[in-house]
Amino acid sequence: MKIAIASGKGGTGKTFVSTNLFWVASQKGIDCALADCDAEEPNVAEFIAGEEERVEEVYQQVPVIDPERCSFCGKCYEYCSYNAILYLPEKRMIQVLPDLCHDCGACSYACQAGAITEHPKLLGRVTRAVYGAAQHLVEGRAEVGGFIPLCRSSPIPSMRPATGSWCSSTHHPASHVPLLQPSTGQTMWCWSLSPRHSVCTT
Numbered sequence: 001m002k003i004a005i006a007s008g009k010g011g012t013g014k015t016f017v018s019t020n021l022f023w024v025a026s027q028k029g030i031d032c033a034l035a036d037c038d039a040e041e042p043n044v045a046e047f048i049a050g051e052e053e054r055v056e057e058v059y060q061q062v063p064v065i066d067p068e069r070c071s072f073c074g075k076c077y078e079y080c081s082y083n084a085i086l087y088l089p090e091k092r093m094i095q096v097l098p099d100l101c102h103d104c105g106a107c108s109y110a111c112q113a114g115a116i117t118e119h120p121k122l123l124g125r126v127t128r129a130v131y132g133a134a135q136h137l138v139e140g141r142a143e144v145g146g147f148i149p150l151c152r153s154s155p156i157p158s159m160r161p162a163t164g165s166w167c168s169s170t171h172h173p174a175s176h177v178p179l180l181q182p183s184t185g186q187t188m189w190c191w192s193l194s195p196r197h198s199v200c201t202t
Contacts, residue, residue: 003021003190004190005017005018005021005190006190014038015036015043015044015047017190018034018036018044019034019044019047019048021034022034022048022135023048025135026131026132026135029133029134030134030135031134031135032134032135032136033135033136033137033138034048034135034136034137034138035137035138035139035140036137036138036139036140037140038140039124039140039141039142040142042139042140042141044137044139045129045137045139048131048137049129049131050129050130050131050135050136050137051129051130051131052127052128052129053128053129053130053136054127054128055125055126055127055128056125056126057122057124057125058122058123058124058125058126058140059120059121059122059123060101060103060120060121060123061103061105061118061119061120061121062096062098062101062103062118062119062120062121063096063101063107063108063116063117063118063119064096064116064117064118064119065085065094065095065096065107065115065116066115066116066117067092067093067094067115068115069113069114069115070094070113070115071112071113071115072089072092072094073112073113074087074089075110075111075112076094076106076107076108076110076111076116077094078110079106079107079109079110080106080107081102081104081106082100082101082102082104083097083100084096084097084098084100084101084102085097085107098121122143123142123143124140124141124142124143125140125141126138126139126140126141127139127141
């Protein structure tokens, strides 16, 4: 079973619900994992500590445009859905705005002049820790400052166990990390409406 804990805002008790579900499952000897997908402010480890087992860095490929090779055709600018390219053809000026880039690769695909190269940018780290005999904690933590689609491109799915229950503590939709992407494939959603009220759906 895969359970996602979500809400429409912060402070509604997502961590409270998810850590208690995980603790009860661990006490019953159930193989399970708890993932804190609130990459901006993960706090599950403050309540349930494990022994660090594995850490992976997550990178984003940020395109860089070489003005010497660029033909200033504007195709990369047209292909970009996130307004991440500053394009001033009358001044022959073009550059990528890294904080708006989503690493979709559309600009590289559009460029026929071979003027775009991609350079890695550290987004954050995903840590897996052992808790008990058959339980694991997984945490995604973003680098401070900037747009972080960490859970979209992170190795969180590869860090969960092959079998057993999967409790996923997600974030509120107002954060920079898209809500549904790290929670794809869940068999149950638990919407935490307030510290005292939760609604579960399948």
